[in-house]
Amino acid sequence: MSQLVTEYLAAGANRHPSAADWDISGLLAFGADRSVALWQPQGENLQGLLALLSGHTDTVNAVKFIPESSGIIVSGSVDKTLRVWNRDPSSGLYTCIQTLSDHQSSVNCVAVSSHSSRIFVSGAADATVKIWALDDQNVASLKQSISIAPRFFPLALALSPLAGALESYVLAIAGTKDIIQLYVQDSQQGPDFKLQATLSGHEGWIRSLEFTQESFTPTSDLILSSASQDKYIRLWRIHQGKELPAAAASADPSLGAFMPGKSLSNRAHRFKAEGLDFSATFEALLLGHDDWIYSTKWRAVGNKLQLLSASADNSLAIWEPDETSGVWVTIARMGEISAEKGSTTATGSTGGFWTGLWSPSGETVVCLGRTGSWRLWDHDLSEDRWIQGVGISGHTQSITGIAWSKEGEYLLSTSSDQTTRLHAKWKREDLFSWHEMARPQIHGYDLNCIDSLGSSQFVSGADEKLLRVFNEPRAVASLLTKLCGFSTSYQESMPDAANMPVLGLSNKAIEAVDDGQEIVNPNRQDRDAIDPASIVHKSTLNLEHPPLEDHLSRHTLWPETEKLYGHGYEISCLAASHDGSLIATACKATSIDHAVIRLFETKTWHEASPFPPLPQCVKPPLTAHSLTVTRLRFSPDDNYLLSVGRDRQWALFSRSTQDLNTYTQTSSNPKGHSRMILDAAWTPTIERIFATAGRDKEVKIWGMDDEGVDFSLRASIKEENAVTAVDFTTVVMGDGKVYLAVGTEVGRVRVYTLDVKKNFEVKEVELIFPSTYPFPEKAITQLAWKPESPSSTGTSKTAELAIASEDSSLRIYYIAYPSS
Incomplete structure (x- = not known):
């Protein structure tokens, strides 16, 4: 039995305004492809991800913590489901305790009340909003389904108790229209939410809604922020009482200078709950961003409110009302201030910020950018400025x-x-x-x-x-x-x-x-x-x-x-020789003409030529396959080059003793597997042994026959799913065996021992996975053992395994092998 320890987890965040939330415990959860990633931004050791929670079968769009619930997480996905995750108080580990499948399309947003509440709300692309309630055992049940009319897709939700009412709630819904709908649950009229007001004023889709109380007084007004693709943030006041609140300072007619030809409506929308009168009015217009605004988050600082906004203009802004005029102004701005933003697919631009979050203390802010990376700023109280700190990053695609x-x-x-x-x-x-x-x-x-x-x-x-x-x-x-x-x-x-x-x-x-x-470009074009x-x-x-x-x-x-030319289609695989003198490459192919292997010298960076070089003569590429070559591997001593392909065969090329740049085919097996071969690997042993992995759910071990002429099948490993990746440790381990890692198309990884001395005996290693380890949600694309020094052959008792997956996650695990 071998212990497996997590060294490194990395995955880029999904680009969605609702895809992340920061709990009062200090834990930040966000969607990473199909997984829910957990991160402690203010942890002392500044490590990366703590865990990746797996269960969803498609991209996670929305993640929310239920307040005052010991860390319960609700996640919504493109797979049309919501999942409820509960934390074990003793171990701190999360498990999925419930899957809700009532939506008929992609779940886009989830809302919870900022106060102690057992209610949460979900919105999906089926144009419905569903209200859920958690019981004492944290089991969610559907309480109401709202079909949005006029029909639009909800992209943002906000839920809050009505100030002054005992058990009534207000729900704000917005999305692919320029309106905000207010639904109210009157506890005296029943449990259902009913449409009471429609707020208009925005001129684009609305991407974020957020409620807060104006002050800590229980009867204080509610303030709703709405962020839109029209580049503006609007604030709305929900007031209890028959009399309307005083006109907001930002409703000053002078603001018309910023919006030519447009007037700021302050129409009051009235409704009742628990016999009390309420009104919803426009409060303020926040101007300052130059592009779509994706998210807003509130924070109370004493008796003052602050609003954090994230925008596609590559900036994160903090707003608060001016003490004298009451006008909302930007007091801090982080991110890309320069007008030189560059290309969004190259260097120079982050491509916008998708969401911004306050830490529980409010002394740290983080934001998510186009590259899937999290940026972090800490507030320096002595200098009253925000200082950027170490965030995390990861790939956003396979x-x-x-x-x-x-x-x-x-x-x-x-x-x-x-x-x-x-x-x-x-x-x-x-x-x-x-x-x-x-x-x-x-x-x-x-x-x-x-x-x-x-x-x-x-x-x-x-x-x-x-x-x-x-x-x-x-x-x-x-x-x-x-x-x-x-x-x-x-x-x-x-x-x-x-x-x-x-x-x-x-x-x-x-x-x-x-x-x-200073660098000046004479011609910017x-x-x-x-x-x-x-x-x-x-x-x-x-x-x-x-x-x-x-x-x-x-x-x-x-x-x-250098650039290396020669192929006619997209590059499919490559391998560098261990001595670094050669590079073997292949491209995607549907015919024998393109399914060739080309060798390049790293001294001249030219395609390898014959020995001795002949005038006007270029060495022909290596041919063996009729379809795309999927993997190339040099043997540890570089004397052999192994190729496998979609045509189900493997081929072996041996190095010339006279010309080290020349390889000739010495062996092949046209029927190596019954389906396409996806990967291959060499053992580090003196004996010539390699493994091939196929879509036929088998790993086959091939060894040189007794005559030393050809390779024959010596052992076979059967898996439950197609095998997509294999790799051997680079040295023989301390127990005298070679270790083989095997990855499948469903994300499972297993480790086997191969004992060459005992008639190719293969045994699965019983691994003790860390409790936080979930297998990747998609196929394993490649496995790679960390190289060990040749001098450690026979003495090494530990190894590090890197795992790459289609789910965009990169994992490194440290494995300690048993001494016996």
Whole structure:
């Protein structure tokens, strides 16, 4: 039995205004693909995700904590369901205790009352809003279903007790129209919510609604904030009494200057509850954002209210009323202040902020950006300013490839979100935690594969016909040495940093500039013009902590040094030889003409040529397959190249002893599996042994026959689902066995031992998974054991396994093997 410990969990947040909530306990929950991710932003060790709660079968759109309920979470998903998650008080672990399937379409939003309440509300794309109640055992039951008329899709909900009423509630609903509907539950008239008012004034879809009380007095008025795609925030007052409240300062006619030709209506909408009179009136118009506003959140500071807003203009703003005039003004603004925003698919822009949240104390704010990363700011009371701190990041689409550096110091991951990210361990005193330390590549195509060429170089392939080679810049090397303790040898040839031209896809090497030095582009329309926002100053990466999202997306690019051409379609896979001299690549193919394997030399960066080189002659590519090659793997000594493909066969190419750049086919099995082969791996043993994984739910172990001529089937492992990834440890473990990790299309991971000495005996290792470990929600795309030194063969009793999945999550687990 082997213990498995979580080293690192990373996943990007879903881009939805309702996809996150921060509990009074300090725990932040957000949707990450199909999972609900848990994070402690103010934790002392600044680690990443604590857990990923799995259960939903599609993207999670809405997450809410039930106030004063010991941490109960309600999540809503595109899978049309709501899930209720309960926390075990003793262990702190969450489990799904109920699934609600009453909606007929994607759940877009969930609302809870800020006061102690057992009621929550959900809105979905079936144009209905449903009211639920929790009993004493935290079991939810449907109390009412509201069909919205006139029909629109709810995108925002807000729920609050009516001030002055004992047991009555007001519910605000808005979405794909420019109106807000107020439904009121009058406890004297029954449990149902009834439409009492329709608030108009916005000119675009409304993305966020939030109630708060004006003061701590139980009878104080309610203030409702509404954020819209018309770039404005409107405040509405719900007042108890027959007399209308005093006109709001922001209703001053002078504001008409900001909205030519438009008047600010202050019509009163009256209704009753528990025999009391109420009115809903327009209170204030907040002007200041330049793009859609996605979320607003209230905070009470003494007797003063503050409002946090997040906008697509890349800013997070804090509003409060002026003490003398009462006009709402911005007192702080965080995020991207510069007008130089760059391209949303390249460096320079975050693409907008999707949601902003206050911490329970109000001294910290976080926001979610387009890249799936969380930014964090802490309020410095002595200087009265907001200082950015360390947040978390992660991929937002399927992770298509991972690769450890040759020494295992860091892990590279590449994804369909068109980024390549470098993850490493931040070491300080007796603490350590994993973080994204660099974002070497931000591309315009979905990235498909990656491999390391050494400690400071890698190659990647994308949905384009070429491969790109990247070298580490001096600024990143210095940062990794400082924070992670890498023994990087600085080279004079290293450029300072890299940036991306405005209209280009290639990262260009640049020299860092002095802090006061200004760069002027003579021709801003030039293809190679420099985006001022991406200029790297010498002090930029002189950090005492992991890079913040600003640094990652702009200043940690690696310069591109080479492009490798030759394929006719999108690159499907690649592999670098262990000595770093060759790169083998293949592309997507439906015919034998394109299902070829090309070899590139890393000295000249040309396609490998015959030995001796012949005039005007290029070595033909390796042929064996008739459909797409799905994986290429060099043997540990690089004497063999293994290829597997969708045509169900594997092929083996051996290296020439005379010309180390020449490989010739020596063996193949056209019927290696009954369905397509998706992955392959070599054992680190002297004996020639490799494994293949197929959609036929089998892993097959192949070994060289007694004559040493051909490879034959030696063992087979049957799984319940299609096998999508396999990998062997890089050394023989302390018990004399080789360990094989197997991943399937449903996200399950198993580890097996292979005993070569005992007639290829295969046994499953009984793993003790951490309680917070849920298997990935989608297929495992790649498995990678951290490289071990060859000198540790036969002595190593621990290993680290990296797991990449289609659910956008990246996981690293530390495994301690039994001594016997």
